[in-house]
Amino acid sequence: MVHSTGSDATQVKPQAWLQLVWEPTGLYRLAHLAVVALSLLAVVYVVSVTGGTPNPFVHLMYGPILLAAAGSGAGVATAVGLLAGVLMGPYQQASLAAAGGQPDGGWLVRALIYCAVGGGAGLVFERLRRSLRATRELAERLARGYGNTLRTLAAIVAERDEQTGGHCERVAYHAHELGKRLGVEGHDLETLWWAGLLHDLGKVGIPEYILRKPGKLTAEEYREVQRHADLGAQILLSASPEFATIAEGVRAHHERWDGKGYPRGLAGEAIPLFGRILAVADVFEVLTSRRPYREPSSVPEALAELQRNAGSQFDPQVVEALLQLVQEGRVQTEGVPPPLYHEVPVFEVRSMGLESQRAN
Numbered sequence: 579m580v581h582s583t584g585s586d587a588t589q590v591k592p593q594a595w596l597q598l599v600w601e602p603t604g605l606y607r608l609a610h611l612a613v614v615a616l617s618l619l620a621v622v623y624v625v626s627v628t629g630g631t632p633n634p635f636v637h638l639m640y641g642p643i644l645l646a647a648a649g650s651g652a653g654v655a656t657a658v659g660l661l662a663g664v665l666m667g668p669y670q671q672a673s674l675a676a677a678g679g680q681p682d683g684g685w686l687v688r689a690l691i692y693c694a695v696g697g698g699a700g701l702v703f704e705r706l707r708r709s710l711r712a713t714r715e716l717a718e719r720l721a722r723g724y725g726n727t728l729r730t731l732a733a734i735v736a737e738r739d740e741q742t743g744g745h746c747e748r749v750a751y752h753a754h755e756l757g758k759r760l761g762v763e764g765h766d767l768e769t770l771w772w773a774g775l776l777h778d779l780g781k782v783g784i785p786e787y788i789l790r791k792p793g794k795l796t797a798e799e800y801r802e803v804q805r806h807a808d809l810g811a812q813i814l815l816s817a818s819p820e821f822a823t824i825a826e827g828v829r830a831h832h833e834r835w836d837g838k839g840y841p842r843g844l845a846g847e848a849i850p851l852f853g854r855i856l857a858v859a860d861v862f863e864v865l866t867s868r869r870p871y872r873e874p875s876s877v878p879e880a881l882a883e884l885q886r887n888a889g890s891q892f893d894p895q896v897v898e899a900l901l902q903l904v905q906e907g908r909v910q911t912e913g914v915p916p917p918l919y920h921e922v923p924v925f926e927v928r929s930m931g932l933e934s935q936r937a938n
């Protein structure tokens with residue numbers, strides 16, 4: 579069973595300063611207009627005290643005009659351009675004093691240029707805004723689609739997981755907790771959670787009679803079971819290349835620190851970190867759970883077993899992180915309610931280059 583507390587929505591939360599410039603809403607809109615007005619007056623002041631319109635500081639006026647274009651669109655930017663033209667025209671005292679007044683044609687042409695720049699830039703920004711909005715909506719739709727794909731795969735695993743009473747959810751939980759203690763952060767942590775939930779996805783392709791066989795497996799049957807690591811990764815990659823990191827962890831969850839694992843026989847840090855974490859989370863969960871053929875080990879017994887195999891089967895650092903987890907009383911075993919991630923993570927679409935964040 580995959581639990582969700584529901585937030586599928588992704589939303590982009592721009593920083594406050596950006597909201598003064600780009601798509602200001604509510605109070606930010608008022609603040610944006612105030613910044614435009616203040617910067618416009620500041621330019622008028624600078625031009626006045628530096629000799630009037632004949633000097634190059636007059637070009638500073640493009641600042642407030644473009645600011646208005648970015649935040650308020652073509653109409654407001656044109657109006658700001660007109661206002662700027664007038665303020666730089668007959669009322670520009672320094673010009674009058676220094677040059678005996680500006681010829682009418684001169685300031686009018688400059689005002690028209692300001693208006694044209696403001697209006698043109700406003701149109702370009704509006705177009706850009708529309709296209710960014712469309713891209714963001716597409717990214718959000720894709721993120722929901724990817725999340726649904728992962729949930730569907732997780733539901734398939736959960737069907738089989740019923741036999742082992744929440745094994746995959748507990749592996750996901752412990753992998754997530756271990757990852758946190760090993761410096762995995764943000765989206766990577768959520769990816770690790772998914773990798774934990776889906777680590778045995780490939781078992782859907784292994785014949786049921788082998789998986790349920792009560793006795794010892796033959797060498798051929800064991801080779802068949804070993805295929806599940808690669809198979810799970812292949813299913814994920816065929817669903818989307820976006821799942822590459824999850825697939826990498828799933829493929830490596832039976833590798834051993836000493837290189838005697840499968841499917842590739844990788845050793846030490848050549849094993850992807852997610853694989854090393856999943857290996858510890860998986861075995862810890864299996865040891866502390868009841869199986870038809872044996873009673874569950876206690877948490878100290880399971881921890882001792884993992885510590886004995888640190889440096890041979892397991893990454894010692896990951897086992898150390900498990901020790902911390904046990905000392906903090908954060909491990910979950912069979913019999914307690916299934917551990918819940920605070921919510922099923924939204925899968926972030928990184929290839930779109932947009933910083934989507936979960937709505938809180």
Ligand SMILES: [Fe+2]
Pocket residue numbers: 777778806831832
């Ligand atoms: Fe496995």
